[in-house]
Amino acid sequence: xxxxxxxxxxxxxxxxxxxxxxxxxxxxxxxxxxxxxxxxxxxxxxxxxxxxxxxxxxxxxxxxxxxxxxxxxxxxxxxxxxxx
Amino acid sequence: xxxxxxxxxxxxxxxxxxxxxxxxxxxxxxxxxxxxxxxxxxxxxxxxxxxxxxxxxxxxxxxxxxxxxxxxxxxxxxxxxxxxxxxxxxxxxxxxxxxxxxxxxxxxxxxxxxxxxxxxxxxxxxxxxxxxxxxxxxxxxxxxxx
Numbered sequence: 001x002x003x004x005x006x007x008x009x010x011x012x013x014x015x016x017x018x019x020x021x022x023x024x025x026x027x028x029x030x031x032x033x034x035x036x037x038x039x040x041x042x043x044x045x046x047x048x049x050x051x052x053x054x055x056x057x058x059x060x061x062x063x064x065x066x067x068x069x070x071x072x073x074x075x076x077x078x079x080x081x082x083x084x
Numbered sequence: 085x086x087x088x089x090x091x092x093x094x095x096x097x098x099x100x101x102x103x104x105x106x107x108x109x110x111x112x113x114x115x116x117x118x119x120x121x122x123x124x125x126x127x128x129x130x131x132x133x134x135x136x137x138x139x140x141x142x143x144x145x146x147x148x149x150x151x152x153x154x155x156x157x158x159x160x161x162x163x164x165x166x167x168x169x170x171x172x173x174x175x176x177x178x179x180x181x182x183x184x185x186x187x188x189x190x191x192x193x194x195x196x197x198x199x200x201x202x203x204x205x206x207x208x209x210x211x212x213x214x215x216x217x218x219x220x221x222x223x224x225x226x227x228x229x230x
Contacts, residue, residue, distance in 0.1 A: 041169040043215050051200045051215060052119035054223045058188040058197065059120070059148035067189050068100060068134075068151075074228055075136050075157055 096127055098141045099149035103129045110143070111204055111211040114173070118200070118213060120148055126211065128204075138184060140202070152184040155201060158227060164201050170214045177205040187227065195224040 004012060011021040017037045024031040034042050095102045108127040116123045123142040130138050136157060140150040155162045166174070166181055174181060181203040185196045198221040204211040 038168045039172040041167065041173075041215070047199075047215055048118055050223055051197070051213070054188070054197050054200070055117055055119040055148075055150075055186065055213075057190075058150055058186045061188045061190045065101075067194075068137075071187075071189065071194055071227070072134070072137060075153070 096129065096141055098129065098139050100139050100151060101133060103131045103133075103139070109209060111140075111209050113211045113213075115212070116144075117202075118215075120146075123148060137187070140184070140186075151187045151189065152202065153187055153196065153227075155183050155185045155196070155198070158185065158196055158225075159198070162198060162221070164198075164203075164214065164216055164221075166203055167214065167217070170203060170212055173212050174203060174205040174210050175208050177207060182206050188224065194227040196227050197223050198225045199223045 006012065006022045008022055008025055011019050013019050017035075018040060019035045021033040021035075022030060023033050036042055094105045096105050096108060105127075108129050111126050111128050113124055113126060115121065120142065123144045123146075125143040126140045127143060128138060128140060134151075136154065138152045138154075140152050142148050155164070164183060166177075171177070182205075184202040184204070185198060186200075186202065188195045188197070198216075199219075200213050200215050200223065202211055203214050
């Protein structure tokens with residue numbers, strides 16, 4: 001991993017068009033600003049990790065045929081729909 | 085024979101049963117999906133035995149099987165917006181993409197991942213799992229309590 005020291009107001013450049021700016025330094029956190037080309041998706045890593053975990057669970061969670069039938073019947077009888 | 089995939093008789097094996105390959109469409113996920121980066125090809129199975137649900141079965145190892153739903157059948161107020169980077173990755177679909185949400189059938193609860201829906205460009209059959217910025221959409225939204 002590349003490690004660099006930056007002061008407030010300084011930035012680093014990644015590849016062609018990605019810039020990471022140090023905006024503010026606090027006691028417990030650093031506020032950073034990221035500018036990237038429109039085709040580059042930027043996410044907090046914990047959100048991505050959460051989705052990874054959710055996908056792993058969705059791909060392996062127990063799925064009895066009875067549970068599947070019950071779920072299908074719920075969709076065809078939407079009377080019991082819960083409000084979100 | 086792979087643990088899941090297309091059998092010699094043309095049947096596709098999934099965690100939710102075997103289905104005729106004729107009933108299916110192949111969707112390409114150029115970047116896989118989070119946690120399954122190597123899974124580039126999925127078959128979209130819309131069979132009578134599953135209707136109105138859909139099965140997304142990977143043709144690439146480790147061959148995960150997902151159960152998915154049209155989100156409009158779950159929540160009428162769910163209106164995911166396709167972020168610009170994802171729109172570009174899908175090849176700039178002319179209209180709205182096809183949205184699906186992944187379901188988790190746990191022992192006592194079924195949940196839907198509203199935070200990271202699957203978007204498919206119906207013209208190119210390119211798909212992508214979209215991470216929405218809107219944190220009001222839960223990763224595990226309870227579809228029903230059993």
